[in-house]
Amino acid sequence: MKPKFLSGIGALLAAMLIVGAIFVPVVSATTSENVQDNIADGNALGLIGQKGDDFLDCHGWLTKETNWIRYGGWANCSYEAGYLSVKATLLNRDTAEKMSHTANSAQHVDSLQTQDNLEAHPPAGRYHVLTEAWSLQPSHDVLHYSPVTTWP
């Protein structure tokens, strides 16, 4: 009786170990993906849906940091374009000043992004990024305004 009882406990523990070894990594992996999603959203880049039959899409972003506004932009094509250009300009809504810009261009690409740029200690005001992208072969133009961010 006693050896059988102990064997039963042993089998149960072995089964729990096998289930744990399979189940826990799966749950952990799911959690990691969720954390990743949250970080991406935190950078204002959470693309939720990108359907539609338009060829060219562009997007500008900006974040308020301690001593500067960091900003940039990107452009995406549905398929490879012969030439693609993207320019992100930081604008002061209060004065219409073009504070600075960052740009990029390339041949035979389907996506492109600018380097981040920093505008240090801008005057108090409301800022947004105007992103302008255009392509050749095929020829398309597109504009995008980011939401407004206040400074300081």
Next chain:
Amino acid sequence: MTKKFVGTLLVLCIIGILIVAGTQFAGPAGILPIDPAFTPSSETTTPTIKTPAVGDNITEAEAKAIAAAALPEIVRVETAKVRLEHTQDGRGEHCLFEVTDYNSTVKQAQVWVDAQTREVTGFAVHIPDQGRPADPAVTMAEACTIAEEFLADRGETAGLAAAVGKHYSPHTIERTGETVAGHYTVDFPRSIRGVPCFWDGCTIDVDAVTGEIRYYYRIWSLDATRCKGDTEPVITAEDAEERAGTYLRETYGDLPGLAFHSATLVWADCLAPTTGEVPFAWKIPFDDDYDRSLDSPRTDIAFVDARNGTVLSCNYYRRSTA
């Protein structure tokens, strides 16, 4: 025999517990690296942005429907895209759905929908610049009237100060470098007890050729009860300018060509902490020879407390490359 078997079981249990614990706590290390271009550098001090609970927000489908109702001639639910935008700035944290419809070659649009209140906080309408005339067909005065009528139609004139025709911006076609007629920007600052706010209010762009509304954005975040005290300034505008000038000279030395422009009284919501009283201040735009020499001339702003004359903010910055 039995003791040996129990001992083996115990060893197996300890190994199992160690495996399970190790797998559980190794979770964060398993996060995939983010695209480097989207990762703030080590110098970044961006505050951590919390993702609002799902239950707090409207859905993507609802955001599309709201945007389509706001601009029915451009935005269609079938072709619109949705992005979720988080913003953390001086006003706190905001969560907006940005609905875009670039499907048409004639008019394209962006609509921003507050993810929690369902309010349309802004929109932009893009039309091709190619073929536009070089000069405006609409005057600034007409643009102000158009903007006023637009807000009246939306029932949004309450709590706003009179229209301020801010500036005219020609458009440069990026592809060709050609400059064509652009838009006028008209501001409607939010008015609290007869004094305009610096941040809060509506800003509208009116097409300088067609007179259409091309851009609308509304910021409305200040708690009016934080604007306290007498709204009659103790310090005159001239006195405030003099104090700002003294501060600038003492802080930055002699600034050649320093000039102050039309001081106005505001609630300096830009300088207030997230709670507490909002300063009642003189807003004084200023520039100097350096500011005016920039490709896009810069206007700095000084804020001087209108009750006690304290210089609240007088930020002046020169790029080291200039």
